[in-house]
Amino acid sequence: MAKLVRFGVSLDEQLLKRFDKRIQRKRYTNRSEAIRDLIRQELVMEQWQQDGQSVAAAITMVYDHHQRGLVGDLMEIQHDYHDLILSSQHIHLDHNHCLEVIVTKGSPSRLEELHSRLQAQRGVFHVGLSITTANP
Template sequence: MLRRFSISLEESLLDKFDRYIQARQYDNRSEAIRDLIRKALVKKEWQADKQVMGVITLVYDHHQPKLQEKVTEAQHDFHHHIVSSTHVHMDHNNCMEVIIVRGKAGEVQELADRLIALRGVRDGNLTMSSTGKALR
């Protein structure tokens, strides 16, 4: 069930918000506000070390000596957090690894940090999501 409430904002802040929702192609302000609230709640779950899900994305030079072995070793060390992983060849030199993870936020963050810090990783990111348990 949807419930209505009102928000009062300074005109300049509302103008910035309207540009934000237009740039992200929201249908209306309500959808944008719902997403911002959900993101804040997911962030709170991560800060509270709750059960979460996320995606670790790595771009790396596959010619870097022993890098693939280290990526695989880290995933084996955290095997109970790995839901799925996909390896993509971007070009002759670069690969992308996408790893879906689940577990306590701190442990998931630890795995992501370990992988992203490996020599030869050109870009790495952890995208946080929630299992939804704490949002209900």
């Protein structure tokens, strides 16, 4: 495990109160863990912005499988990005709707491209994109 380093932070009292309330709501046991997560989040966002870096992301997509041609079109798009897709899972949500979870790894700009192409299809209700790091 990496060596732990302590450092002091000066903060506006009101800001700290708001932060403490927030981390209480999120059930953090202490400020250190909450601050660590904020720093990690910031660093992941930085990787996302530097396009040379490879990131991991989960795409969640809900669509109406009765929409004419949609299932085939979604399949075609995923094949166009086969080099990014590590796995996918299909869940039949109800009689009309499907949920697909696509696990990906690759360059941020191509992942965003895949995300928008899926989102633009008629019959697709929502496509979520959850980014995380591929190099922690």
